[in-house]
Amino acid sequence: MHNFILIEAPTNLGLKQLQPDREPGVNLLPQALRETGLAEQAGISRSINIPAPPYSMELDPESHVRNADAIAAYSRTLGARVKEAVERGTVPVVIGGDCSIIVGNMLGLKSTGGKYALFSMDGHTDYVPPGKSGTAGAAGMGLALITGHGHPKLTDIDNLGPYIQEEHIYSFGNRELYYEDYVELILDSAVNYYDLPSIREQGIDTITASFLNMIKAEQLDGFWIHLDVDILDNEVMPCVDSPNEGGLSYDEWRQTLTPLLASPYFRGINITILDPTMDPDRRYTKEFSRQLVAVLRPLSAEV
Template sequence: MRNFMIIEAPSNLGLKELQPGIEPGVKFFPEALRRNDFAEEAGISQIITVPAPPYTMDIDPDTQVRNADAIINYSQLLADKVYEAVNKDIIPIVIGGDCSILIGTALGLRRTGRPYGLFAMDGHHDYMLPEHSGTAGAAGMGLAFVSGNGHPKLSDIAQLSPYIREEHIYAFGNREMDPAYVQPIIDSRISYYDLPAIREQGIPAIIKAFLTMNGQAGLDGFWIHLDVDILDNEIMPCVDSPDAGGLSYEELEEALTPLLASTLFRGMHVTILDPTLDPDNRYTRPFSVWLARLLRKAVTGFTQD
């Protein structure tokens, strides 16, 4: 049996307001999972919370990123907890929050001094720099920052850039197909699979290639970034940037199961579900049950790569 813990990271600092005067509700995601008995159903008893600072709409003049200084400070607090867990051979499941928590989790891995891979499952690729962003939100820039791109205030915290090397990252699931949006990640060294490529190449082949890369590169393991907007909008509409299409629960499970079963799996974070957009728990409850079931299998059993 492997040792798991939950780290609650209720930060909404990486998003802009959906409506004037109403801050993003993703900070309530950990609380919503608590109400749905997520930890108990997943078989995880240890839970800690890293409280987030207050939300503002302020844009930092140096980086042109919203809440940049607060994100940097919060990322270091979150990195402390991830670092402590991984060094104790504990697998953290970090419940966000928005996608800017990727900066803190990747920084925590980097502090170990050992190299890691990243499997980023997201309906958007998040490899964007401030000059291309229409929101100034770090949530859409996380993959760029952790791979050493962008302003050093965010990409080189404690002079540890890159937190994860581009060639050790797989970006899986983007369905925002505007050519100007996708060109930067195509030009990078990230292994990029948009939704059409996933359907064409098949999920098992992509997962196998990622696990093989981890072994060949001599990595200490890998982290999973799971943004719930990778799911089809029909089954997961309570997100900040909904788009038509996406994966089914069955397809996402096909991808996650071998990753969670791998002995190289070191942890994951889950982001962007906004319970304020789901007042009757219609979408949050099925997601909680589904993910808890997958994690319980990982907690109690399988260990094949």
């Protein structure tokens, strides 16, 4: 059982505008999930909100990352709250926002002095260093930044970088398979890489068991889950900024999360990229909330 704490991290600084004069709506996800009653239904009685800076498209000339200074500052604040929660023995459920919050989350874990793994459930690799990015948005660079690829503003905050070793990361679910240069970046790394076809070939249970065995073998202190909702099939989750054909069903999603969340090594999870402005009647947001409650509630010590 876990003592959960919900941390709202409503930042959209890591994303580029999809349309002129319209900022990404992922910062509204914490509010949208609050309205579904997520925390109460999941048995989470404690929550905090970390206000995010105003949206900007500013390109930092040093790092070649949009809003690099603001993201670094936000990551420090978020990281401090994650560190505090983990050291108290509570398990953060961090609701974003965009994928740049992985920097703060992994910074927080690193600042505890422990060694951790990451299970990254994402329809993209997010292993793109700043010089290779077409958008200059930190949301698409998460795995590269936390493993030390990029400017120290984001990769070495408080001299703690890299925040995690590549060999301790499982990248699970990429289906942007048509750009060879994009996939080669992660294939040339030490990250354990499972795209959607290899997940279907090897089996979810085999991959999650391998991940948990790696943690034991490496004598790590625990692991974090990065959950970008674009890992889900577009039919059940179309409210994302960069959709690709296919994805996991909710059954496959639960099959992946269930053993991970039940593990005594589980230290926290972040949820990102669901944009409520793309879901005007909240149909998909409500169903996602229901599915998330179904995997969290059985493990809540407060129920």
